[in-house]
Amino acid sequence: FSCGSFSDRWYKMGVYNRVPTDIYKVELGKAITPEMVDKVLSTGEYDLITVTHNETSTGITNPIEAIGEVVKKYDDIIYCVDAVSSAGGIKIEVDKCHIDICITSVQKSLGLPPGMSICTFSEKAMRRAQKVPFRGVYFDLLAMYEYIINKNHQYPSTPSLSHMFALNFQLDQILKEGLDNRFKRHEEMANLVRTWAKDHFKIYTDTNYLSNTLTVIENTKGISVCELNQKLQERGFVIANGYGDLKEKTFRISHMGDYTVDDIEELLKNINDILELRL
Template structure:
């Protein structure tokens, strides 16, 4: 029995998109590969509202996260975290011997621009990292207003993890002043896992040139140099996923359209959040709630594990709370190509199982 996934990645993949993975293999140094990678870059620039260089990485989004913080930090990184994946930036910094400090709002609260201002005015930092959309907490940070603060500090680079939001929420990279904006294929883009992408500003590229120990596989300068030269990569790329990404970007840009796609995600979020407030409560504060995944407080003390087992018997799957929120909360994702009818069916089944 197939399971409809309402988890924050991986998401369900449409059959016609999966079929693209079977495209005939090509030489990754061939003209065909160059043309494929160039098309993908141009389409991603439209999705991300940017003129910056686009890079692809045969890794999860964590690969480009590590590339970004390692290649761009000369002095010290200020990591703003509202959950487990914000914490990951800080863990990566420590494991790479990069000076960094972590700043965390109260539980359920988002990162406010004034919090970033208070940190940057110390003059200690040359990098800011933000998780745009935190799947563990269901918090979406305001990368636009935070970006306005960062712009006041010309020597500070702005790195944004948009793994669980790009393609589901509008992120105007250039307008926000984002130097590196990264995502993965298995979430809002509705593709299998295994490929991550990012936009890279000239500021980030030039900064990285002055950072001596960038590693090899995740060397930002080496990757950008190859892309600028001929849309190639230093190591073997995952061409099957590139075929699928090329095809899926056409569906997003030309068939659904960006405005409609963003509005659909926001509508689904509003449906789930209204339902949650009727029966339970929400972890994220008002004004900072995600458009792609909702974290619902388990105020009635039901077993989330048992709920998920019952849901799977009916062909659905949600997520338990993450980390310390396990069984204290549950998460319903509404991203990628999820439609309203399926979401309403899921909520109705939960009401039936828990007799709400």
């Protein structure tokens, strides 16, 4: 299922790894719905589905829990979720959502330098992996899991230890903040940006599925996003231009990780100042 550039990448992975793969695309800015998933799975043609939780090219957060309810009806479907930009910023309960494989990375809502991936996987995914004869080496989760269990949490090849130490530190910080507080902080930052976007521009994304970690804004004033960003950078801030075809047509403000409500207020104040925006 694809709703943008990052969910397209799942499809690419299937194709480039010679796995029979189909793609179900929705219009940019729209979400994947449980109904779509049900329609596709009812054909009985699939073994595995992939959903990108938070699509940062369009600012959509897909309803992974409601989709999980649909997946639950189909015993033999493996449900994979890309939570790269949401984990740590938006609540994800993999068991409750019936997610079999949930992958994320450390450099988005977890707020660490890039370079390490993290994943959870279910017993159902393990049993399915046992039936796949050619699983590669580097990304063979089953072999990795068995090694970790049998060798007291060592890995089959040397992992990025400095990231592991950093993650250990950061997870302590996250627990200190409190998970619910952290998710609430992301929501508050998102609300600030949404209100500002509605006042001065327009939110690009279907408002029923807005992301709490990033907002995509339609460039209704025809500003030069590139120039705005250059001026922001001189002041120590940075936003993102639209992704791919949406460049200059949209721009993106991220509000995730260790950013605070104050940081976002400061950013918006600076954008107002540069663009001379007044209510």
